[in-house]
Amino acid sequence: MSTTTSPVATVAGVDVPTGHFIGGRRVDSARTFTTISPIDGAPLAEIARAGEEEVDLAVRAAHDAFPAWAALGPAGRAAHLHRLADLIDANVERLAAVECADMAMLLRSLRARVIARGALNYRNYADLAVAYEERDWRSKGTWNRVQRMPAGPAAVITPWNAPFMLSTWKTAPALAAGCTVVLKPAEWSPLSCSLLGELADEAGLPPGVLNVVQGIGEEAGAALVAHPLIRRVSFTGSTDTARHIGRAAADNVVPFTAELGGKNPFLVFADADLDAAAAKAAGQYDDAGQVCLSGTRLLVEESVLEPFLERFHAATDAHVLGDPRDDATTVSPLIHPDHLERVAGFVDRARASGQRVVRGGARTGGLFYAPTLIEPTDNDAEIVQNEVFGPVLTIQTFRDEDEAVALANSTRYGLSAIVYTSSLGRADRVGRAVRSGVAWVNTFLVRDLTAPFGGVGHSGIGREGGDHALDFYSDLKTLQILEGSVR
Incomplete structure (x- = not known):
């Protein structure tokens, strides 16, 4: 020294x-x-x-x-x-x-x-x-x-x-x-x-x-x-x-x-602005998903699943994987080869255990991993319950508000939650019911530095x-x- x-x-x-x-x-x-x-x-x-x-x-x-x-x-x-x-x-x-x-x-x-x-x-x-x-x-x-x-x-x-x-x-x-x-x-x-x-x-x-x-x-x-x-x-x-x-x-x-860490729910109700919700959901791939607050579990009311997915895929298709110094890039590489292996391992195990890879699920060269969406066979699947910390989202459906909250609260984590709805009453009920340190309604990553965070x-x-x-x-x-x- x-x-x-x-x-x-x-x-x-x-x-x-x-x-x-x-x-x-x-x-x-x-x-x-x-x-x-x-x-x-x-x-x-x-x-x-x-x-x-x-x-x-x-x-x-x-x-x-x-x-x-x-x-x-x-x-x-x-x-x-x-x-x-x-x-x-x-x-x-x-x-x-x-x-x-x-x-x-x-x-x-x-x-x-x-x-x-x-x-x-x-x-x-x-x-x-x-x-x-x-x-x-x-x-x-x-x-x-x-x-x-x-x-x-x-x-x-x-x-x-x-x-x-x-x-x-x-x-x-x-x-x-x-x-x-x-x-x-x-x-x-x-x-x-x-x-x-x-x-x-x-x-x-x-x-x-x-x-x-x-x-x-x-x-x-x-x-x-x-x-x-x-x-x-x-x-x-x-x-x-x-x-x-x-x-x-x-x-x-x-x-x-x-x-x-977090395994944060992103809840989309049938009365939500689906264009805004899908765009924000696709935005969870920003920074290659390496954001602890990201809403990585998409929970969508089943009556609007198809129109939501149509909008979500269109928004995700617009992403550009590339050099983070280029203004056109929207998804950057993962931080380290070890982390790439970790992210890829989660997806490989999910695929091997029967979870449906809806899109992505592959390396694309260098430290890049394609924005990935997985439909799990059940809520206890590893890909649902454990933090991946990469560009990997899951999608599940719910029938009503009670089931939505139950799914939202079904992991050991509780960092953030994102809720899309046009109902003030539902925003209040679900915002209170989800177990998280912060719950955003119709927005994401808006921070008041005087508010408690954890x-x-x-x-x-x-x-x-x-x-x-x-x-x-x-x-x-x-x-x-x-x-x-x-x-």
Whole structure:
């Protein structure tokens, strides 16, 4: 391990440091791992691969920086976070180019909304923390006030899809609440998070406030969540990984929040606008289906199945698989050869077990997989019950509202739900009845950053968003003073 000038890789014309960002400086490791571009399979960079030593250095840097950062108060921290947000806005093109090369999300989406959402995250949480009003009340002869105390160093572990935005979604409330952070991005797409460290330094965040440690989950991630100086753990990823992280957090009695997978229902009732519903359903193939909130289980009232399918196939036929840097492309490649094998394996097993492949169901070259629709033989089929995280949807029918809700709630997941209906009464009834962290009616992916966000069941623990996130990164204390005893 060294702290000399870190190597730099040039990715999409942008210089990206490949070392960790710890205590305000670049730190290299004796070992590296390779990140490849899903676009063409070409190696992009050799990335420093952290072990316990580098993780310990980062956590101790966060621990040492914590008292001064916490003491700044919400307004002092907000000034730093607003500067960071401004720098993100000024670097959208660079960040989008790097992230497109590294994980193959559509470049136009990154430019138009995804990267800018990172800036919005920092501004939103900075302002929410400043606006927080401590709760005051009188009870049993005492005056009471609830106060937020910054919890301490936080471990933030983020997934490979939309890595920059999701890293800011978690680090923003942690930093605004007064925590310091060690961020561990996913090993399949670490490059834009390396640039986040650069921007934090440029924004003047004190050394050690935001640290970025790169590495393999079983090594760096495991060491990070088990470190005794970590006081909060926030994770987005798979349910299986969350089990391991939760055990480590429990050993140190550390609060843990997890946003996990989904097998989300997309319900279409006979009274719905079928053109809008079918277009939105076909849109679930965007980003090659690598979106945890996507509605992957199409549940359609049987009386409108045929007209819905006619519209759905027409909308899906309009998709263009191609280079995500091309504005004509609508479906990008999958992230990694291992993930392609996983997605293809689900479809191959479904076909072998008698499930009907209505369309797609094949690799199309490189890391591309054709948009696929499967009609299962029964609701217990693996393809219905387990998350695929690729361009694979299933379609089932229901006869009435009760059956629709029963099917919607029939998996172990509960992250999101999408409902298409023209009835306000049905929108309210079904919206209340589905078990999910969010339910959209006649729309999708509209987010209010102050609203609670998370899943139920195997889709997660805890809530992010607004004051829910700021409370998570705080220890709440009640100050209680006997009335008349002080002046």
